[in-house]
Amino acid sequence: AQTVTQSQPEMSVQEAETVTLSCTYDTSESDYYLFWYKQPPSRQMILVIRQEAYKQQNATENRFSVNFQKAAKSFSLKISDSQLGDAAMYFCAYYVEGSNYKLTFGKGTLLTVNP
Amino acid sequence: SQTIHQWPATLVQPVGSPLSLECTVEGTSNPNLYWYRQAAGRGLQLLFYSVGIGQISSEVPQNLSASRPQDRQFILSSKKLLLSDSGFYLCAWSVDNTIYFGEGSWLTVV
Numbered sequence: 001a002q003t004v005t006q007s008q009p010e011m012s013v014q015e016a017e018t019v020t021l022s023c024t025y026d027t028s029e030s031d032y033y034l035f036w037y038k039q040p041p042s043r044q045m046i047l048v049i050r051q052e053a054y055k056q057q058n059a060t061e062n063r064f065s066v067n068f069q070k071a072a073k074s075f076s077l078k079i080s081d082s083q084l085g086d087a088a089m090y091f092c093a094y095y096v097e098g099s100n101y102k103l104t105f106g107k108g109t110l111l112t113v114n115p
Numbered sequence: 116s117q118t119i120h121q122w123p124a125t126l127v128q129p130v131g132s133p134l135s136l137e138c139t140v141e142g143t144s145n146p147n148l149y150w151y152r153q154a155a156g157r158g159l160q161l162l163f164y165s166v167g168i169g170q171i172s173s174e175v176p177q178n179l180s181a182s183r184p185q186d187r188q189f190i191l192s193s194k195k196l197l198l199s200d201s202g203f204y205l206c207a208w209s210v211d212n213t214i215y216f217g218e219g220s221w222l223t224v225v
Contacts, residue, residue, distance in 0.1 A: 004158075033212055033213075035213075035214070037216075042218075043153075043219050043221075044216065044217075044218050044219060045159075045207075045216035045219070046216075047213065047214075047215060050212075050213055052212075091158055091159070095214075100164055100166060100172075101147055101149075101164075101209040101212070101214055102161055102174070103151075103161065103214055105158035105159045106158055107157060108158055
């Protein structure tokens with residue numbers, strides 16, 4: 001079965017500091033897409049960043065970047081210069097190519113940003 | 116631009132009553148559409164997905180059903196709600212190998 005593990009149920013970071021959220025996944029497929037989503041108190045699921053498994057270069061989106069280690073099946077999210085608005089639940093997810101884009105989600109990491 | 120709308124945003128329904136949640140996508144044609152549920156303190160679980168009009172695939176057996184009467188419309192229904200149907204329901208669609216979500220609907224069954 002395909003699974004996603006987020007080993008940190010909760011994390012906290014000081015404003016302007018850097019924090020890394022961990023994610024590991026388990027699939028026997030070689031072609032897949034990985035995602036980090038952010039869910040603020042409004043509950044809307046917002047895409048943060050995407051990584052194609054066939055790309056070796058780590059994806060970046062402004063203050064957000066990933067460390068993708070395909071062999072280790074690890075996909076961590078780094079948030080630099082943390083802002084109060086980054087406080088949210090963060091979900092790691094992926095789908096396998098050819099699966100009709102069916103996402104498998106981790107259980108999430110609750111990030112608190114301290115002023 | 117492409118957008119997704121989901122309603123109602125909040126719903127309180129008695130046990131045994133029917134349910135209808137609606138999702139509409141704008142700005143694209145023939146999208147893949149999805150219904151996910153998020154129970155309290157949990158990640159998202161895929162309930163249904165659709166690759167076209169009238170084509171519905173169910174991921175988990177349950178008290179719910181889905182329909183796609185039009186290309187950009189996806190409906191989640193139940194004939195008789197159970198307490199266990201309470202949760203946060205999210206409609207989603209896929210474009211450019213990425214999945215985007217609607218605003219979500221809070222369902223409380225009392």
